[in-house]
Amino acid sequence: MKVFKFGGASVKTAKAVRNVKTILSQSGQEQLFVVISAMGKTTNAMEGIVKALYDKNYTIFDRLVKDRKEFHLEIMLDLFEDQNHSIFNEVNDIFENLLALKSQRLVENYNFQYDQIVSLGEILSTKIIAAYLSICDENVAWMDARTFIRTDDHYRQAEVDWVKTQELLDFELASNNARILITQGFLGHTKEGFTTTLGREGSDFTAGIIAYCTNAESVTIWKDVPGMLNADPKWFENTVKLDKISFKEAIELAYYGASVIHPKTIKPLQNKNIPLLIKSFLDPNSEGSIIQDSTEHDDLIPSFIFKINQVLLSITPKDFSFVVEENLSDIIKKLALSGGHINVMQNSAVSFSVCLDIDNFGLNRLVGMLQDEYEVRYNNNLELVTIRHYDQATIDRVTHGREILMEQKTRQTVRIVMRNLE
Numbered sequence: 001m002k003v004f005k006f007g008g009a010s011v012k013t014a015k016a017v018r019n020v021k022t023i024l025s026q027s028g029q030e031q032l033f034v035v036i037s038a039m040g041k042t043t044n045a046m047e048g049i050v051k052a053l054y055d056k057n058y059t060i061f062d063r064l065v066k067d068r069k070e071f072h073l074e075i076m077l078d079l080f081e082d083q084n085h086s087i088f089n090e091v092n093d094i095f096e097n098l099l100a101l102k103s104q105r106l107v108e109n110y111n112f113q114y115d116q117i118v119s120l121g122e123i124l125s126t127k128i129i130a131a132y133l134s135i136c137d138e139n140v141a142w143m144d145a146r147t148f149i150r151t152d153d154h155y156r157q158a159e160v161d162w163v164k165t166q167e168l169l170d171f172e173l174a175s176n177n178a179r180i181l182i183t184q185g186f187l188g189h190t191k192e193g194f195t196t197t198l199g200r201e202g203s204d205f206t207a208g209i210i211a212y213c214t215n216a217e218s219v220t221i222w223k224d225v226p227g228m229l230n231a232d233p234k235w236f237e238n239t240v241k242l243d244k245i246s247f248k249e250a251i252e253l254a255y256y257g258a259s260v261i262h263p264k265t266i267k268p269l270q271n272k273n274i275p276l277l278i279k280s281f282l283d284p285n286s287e288g289s290i291i292q293d294s295t296e297h298d299d300l301i302p303s304f305i306f307k308i309n310q311v312l313l314s315i316t317p318k319d320f321s322f323v324v325e326e327n328l329s330d331i332i333k334k335l336a337l338s339g340g341h342i343n344v345m346q347n348s349a350v351s352f353s354v355c356l357d358i359d360n361f362g363l364n365r366l367v368g369m370l371q372d373e374y375e376v377r378y379n380n381n382l383e384l385v386t387i388r389h390y391d392q393a394t395i396d397r398v399t400h401g402r403e404i405l406m407e408q409k410t411r412q413t414v415r416i417v418m419r420n421l422e
């Protein structure tokens with residue numbers, strides 16, 4: 001068995017869905033487990049629908065639901081000649097049920113309701129694509145990840161129960177011989193049967209979970225780029241493809257923010273030594289990148305990871321006590337409560353600096369929690385660049401026209417927090 005994963009960009013139009021069908025048809029005779037995300041930017045739209053529902057802003061709610069319905073309908077009308085195909089009713093029912101939420105009592109737990117609604121993006125895309133493959137005479141089965149990916153009830157960030165998931169998946173697969181198994185990325189279910197999600201961008205991770213539990217031969221993630229590049233082409237010119245890198249290198253790059261793969265995807269694959277291929281759905285016959293065990297090629301090409309909207313916070317205890325020994329656990333607890341994500345930390349005797357992803361609401365909350373006991377200063381609108389396998393020339397290239405506020409070096413990695421002066 002091989003596992004394929006197609007993200008939102010690869011299924012955002014009818015033409016894109018036809019391209020996915022071609023890739024699947026040309027993949028040989030082997031059984032394929034195919035993980036698919038919501039079409040285009042549907043997850044963002046679903047988040048807007050949840051927010052409008054809780055804001056009781058029914059004008060926006062109605063408009064967003066209508067937009068999403070029309071978006072899916074346009075794709076279906078292009079794919080299905082027969083407008084009496086049952087998929088039209090199935091999709092219509094999903095949107096009718098969504099609209100009906102307006103007249104029901106609001107569920108108190110926002111995160112719970114978020115998962116019940118946002119998950120519909122993946123349900124819609126997989127139902128439409130499975131139905132389309134079926135009319136194209138592919139031997140296909142739609143599989144519901146909400147019956148075999150078991151998680152805890154931490155809605156929006158659910159943790160996988162690996163043992164139970166393995167058991168449920170073995171059971172599902174024992175009676176399913178279809179060549180193409182279509183399922184949803186990013187979804188799971190609690191033991192009570194409620195839908196959960198694994199965190200935004202979590203469909204790559206679903207591919208990792210399924211590969212781990214089925215001992216798959218490989219995972220292929222199909223993207224709009226030729227493979228794993230040494231930088232995001234949206235930010236850097238003249239990027240180079242990393243043909244072959246290790247699991248260790250890939251997990252570091254993903255952790256530092258190389259958003260081409262979700263960082264959680266690597267661990268299950270590394271644990272069972274299952275190779276991960278990143279390939280282009282725009283050029284499916286080209287080589288792509290392979291992520292595997294050997295570290296031989298890791299340091300051949302320097303990689304750059306760029307993050308914007310960074311906040312650099314500097315925290316000093318007012319009573320001059322040592323920051324690490326006497327205050328760090330308190331500071332970290334407050335950082336966690338603020339919802340900020342720590343990217344880089346550095347300390348001296350009485351000062352702690354931290355570079356964060358945090359929104360304004362979280363920042364104000366954090367400063368409010370800290371300011372009684374600490375002097376707190378911060379700079380915002382900063383950039384963070386991480387360079388793996390750096391040298392002075394690569395540092396000079398990215399720091400040109402910038403003021404450096406903090407720098408941290410290890411043998412393999414340099415991380416620089418800076419302000420753009422241009």
Ligand SMILES: Nc1ncnc2c1ncn2[C@@H]1O[C@H](COP(=O)(O)OP(=O)(O)O)[C@@H](O)[C@H]1O
Nearest residue numbers: 007008009225227228229231232234258259260
């Ligand atoms: N190191 C990198 N190599 C390739 N692409 C990268 C890298 N870092 C970031 N990206 C970005 O990742 C994007 C693909 O990921 P994403 O948009 O999440 O795909 P999907 O939603 O289809 O899973 C590319 O378009 C590219 O801009």
Ligand SMILES: N[C@@H](CC(=O)OP(=O)(O)O)C(=O)O
Nearest residue numbers: 007008037043200201202203
């Ligand atoms: N649809 C979900 C899960 C996901 O991973 O999507 P994509 O593969 O398009 O990044 C999201 O947007 O968060």
